[in-house]
Amino acid sequence: MVSSAAQTPSSSVEQARQEGALQTALALNRLLNPFKIEVKVLGSTAHLRGEVENEVERQLAERVALATRGIETVQNDLKVNAELIEQPLERRAYAQRLEDATLASIIRARLLWSTHTQAASIEVDSREGVVTLRGQVSSAEAKELAGVLASSTEGVYLVNNLISLSAADMARLREEHQELIADPPLSDAWINDKVQTSFLYSRNLDGPNIKVATQDGVVRLSGEVVSSEQKTIAVEVARQIRGVRGVDADMLKVATKVSG
Incomplete structure (x- = not known):
């Protein structure tokens, strides 16, 4: 010692x-x-x-x-x-509030990283794994993606997607999106970090087994996943991150089942 x-x-x-x-x-x-x-x-x-x-x-x-x-x-x-x-009931309640706050923050971060939801004003509320989304977005695609990002986050059991669409907000968000497009491109390091972190937050992926490398906005995935479905999910998760120009998953292999 x-x-x-x-x-x-x-x-x-x-x-x-x-x-x-x-x-x-x-x-x-x-x-x-x-x-x-x-x-x-x-x-x-x-x-x-x-x-x-x-x-x-x-x-x-x-x-x-x-x-x-x-x-x-x-x-x-x-x-x-x-x-x-009986003693830890109050601490359990406090811990649950911390867990809810953390889960809501993770979802907000994932929405901010996404090309389709970065400009949207979306409120996220989490109560014991039940997540409620409120706000307005410019398209049905953005609303659907927000729900998918929330529901695929580890620790989420149910999503109430109350996001709405309005003509005024659609026009405003389109203008904001054009301004964001004019911004300087995001660095490869930023993209790489957000793709890797999104994999770790996704309940459907074994994030640590997927390696990520980004060059000039093109994300290259390698490693091994357990199914072709997981490979498809990994590609889609990477593709929706801001700044991603393309995803190359040729080196991301599907594990071969060993019989017997």
């Missing part, structure tokens, strides 16, 4: 980074965020202390720790206390 006195500045920074990453992962987990879990990282070992309601949550906390980069072993000192069932 490495003592704090023997730690170098770089190891202390890395320890703090790992502790912060693990604490964030625990806080974002909807099963674990109601509980007060203390985290300490020494070397590659994470120490967990506190109380959870049952053994399932105790083991889940350990798996979350092991999934954190740089952590190889876990000293799990979490105690199981069945009487916690």
Whole structure:
């Protein structure tokens, strides 16, 4: 075990980074965020202390720790206390509000990144995975795409698409869209980041297995997906990002099923 006195500045920074990453992962987990879990990282070992309601949550906390980069072993000192069932209700409600706010922000970001919805004024409200969209757009295509972007986002269970169309807003948004077209082109780095992030947010894709490279607005996808349907979805998700001039998916392979 490495003592704090023997730690170098770089190891202390890395320890703090790992502790912060693990604490964030625990806080974002909807099963674990109601509980007060203390985290300490020494070397590659994470120490967990506190109380959870049952053994399932105790083991889940350990798996979350092991999934954190740089952590190889876990000293799990979490105690199981069945009487916690009534205590975390207020924290659960608070955690749900945070989760709803995060989900709404993710959807707003995806709408902003999209060519068809970037200029639209769309309100996004999330309540326990039920998302309501309100506002006005310039075309039925934009309304449909907004609904698709919301419903395909991880964590969304139902979308109420209350977006409307009006002649005045259609004319105004067309003018705004023309102004946006005149803007300087978006950088390849920006496009690359938004395509990759959109893959990670999509419930229908295994984002980490899809590699993205962008040059002169042309997005090239490589890696492997589990089906031709996933490949089609990946192409469509990339194509609707602002600044994308084309999508090349020749190197994105569909996994071959092994029989027997």
